[in-house]
Amino acid sequence: MLLKTLYLSLDPYMRGRMNDAASYAEPVAIGGVMTAGTVCEVIDSNLEGYSVGDVVLAGSGWQDYALSDGEAVRKLDPSAGPLSYALGVLGMPGFTAYTGLLQIGQPKAGETVVVAAASGAVGSVVGQIAKLKGCRVVGVAGSSEKCAYVTDDLGFDTCLNYKDADFAARLASACPDGIDVYFENVGGAVFQAVLPLLNVWARVPLCGLIAHYNATSLPDGPDKAPLLMRNLLTKRITIRGFIIFDHYADFPVFFEEMSGWLRDGSVRYREDMVESLVAAPEAFMGMLEGRNFGKLVVKVAERSD
């Protein structure tokens, strides 16, 4: 079948595909099509089960059109809500938040959960689920406007701007009972501020390290790895890396529950929609610096009438 791209998802993991280095997935070859989740319209089909006009979730990448044999493609129900949500709160980022927080973070009512990139596609969902589980939730974001959104619209208990000079002290004040779960997707200075506040038996689901993705060498010393290990030991902390692609057997359970939360207003969701594929590279670079506000999606084309 021939697919026309309607929406293209931009996500931090793509930065890794641009390095010629061993990772959990092969890098994109020079001249290859850049990886991405997409929402596409079927505009021609010789495949049983797919008809012209169907809308599908695909991984067809940064391009206007793609041929597909149906592998790793899933039909979407256009009546179920905005189609682009399949790239965000009802798709990979939402599933990442759900799985990492609940399976690895195991938040208990009354515990303190800290969420980095709190206004983003993953962080915003992590914090809202943690609130549903009865936790005190502290967000971290990169502007006062984002922080206001995180507390006022998403209902986090508080949100701190990591660019403030006294961020570490503010985080300590915001977490008087320490931190039980830190959902890690940024690394860098935020993690350095979190580490001394982690409680005994804290859990750290680790799904991203955006602060380091552009690094071409290790940071200057001293070597803080032994300090990290010492904290893990004396405070019996669990750090567990996860890649959401390993967990798709559990996707239906997530989809059902998250759809319900969206319908009843328990979870809110914000998109940062960019027009046209041409704008994708600049928007992607901006995301790595935190210039997006909400889940970054490129609107590539209109759906046919």
Next chain:
Amino acid sequence: MLLKTLYLSLDPYMRGRMNDAASYAEPVAIGGVMTAGTVCEVIDSNLEGYSVGDVVLAGSGWQDYALSDGEAVRKLDPSAGPLSYALGVLGMPGFTAYTGLLQIGQPKAGETVVVAAASGAVGSVVGQIAKLKGCRVVGVAGSSEKCAYVTDDLGFDTCLNYKDADFAARLASACPDGIDVYFENVGGAVFQAVLPLLNVWARVPLCGLIAHYNATSLPDGPDKAPLLMRNLLTKRITIRGFIIFDHYADFPVFFEEMSGWLRDGSVRYREDMVESLVAAPEAFMGMLEGRNFGKLVVKVAERSD
């Protein structure tokens, strides 16, 4: 009751009690009695259930005699084997090995398990249990004599000397299928060599960092913490610190199973016995440099006839 110390256990964790720094336990005060597990004889008793001549496991520390109200004391059965084993393979170090390997490491038959300090009180038991579970077991120790003991007497598949200049390359050769479980109790250069070999979904139980215990500042750079985190992420690794004192509810299960393994010869055990309490400080310092060979125990006094 009045206790006379027969055997005193020397263990790496004691180094942490000598730092005036926050940890999982209070440091020993200047002029206080240094912490230690002990095997003691009751030489006078006003406590119900304890009679003169009973032998108990106590935590009475580096001293010849101690008063006890019976708290945190357990009676030992002198007919069950060498009394000092209660400080090693049948006590805290053995239980550390058992719990960390089985609960956190979760070794599966055919997997590769790497064990640091492989001839020591904990490592020797970790590796032997991993062999019982059908794993390929690679030990790391600090001399060719220790390595020979680890392979010939304990039955590890191989053992490498971390002091060899090409240790990292040898470790890579010894682990052609990578490393699934690394039982971490040393840190430092051994961990640096292990990290790039860890497989996807590897587990790292972390119960000690002996290479860092004497450090008064962080090592020079570069800062390897981001490299560690990147490995945890892309390879979905779990690192979990644990302190065995949290797990004593499970001690009876361990004691039963380990006693059986000792009786049927599945697990072998070696002690490095030092005579007299006066020798304890020098022996302790030597242990931090790997000069002991087997579980380090001080014989403080003879049992009464």
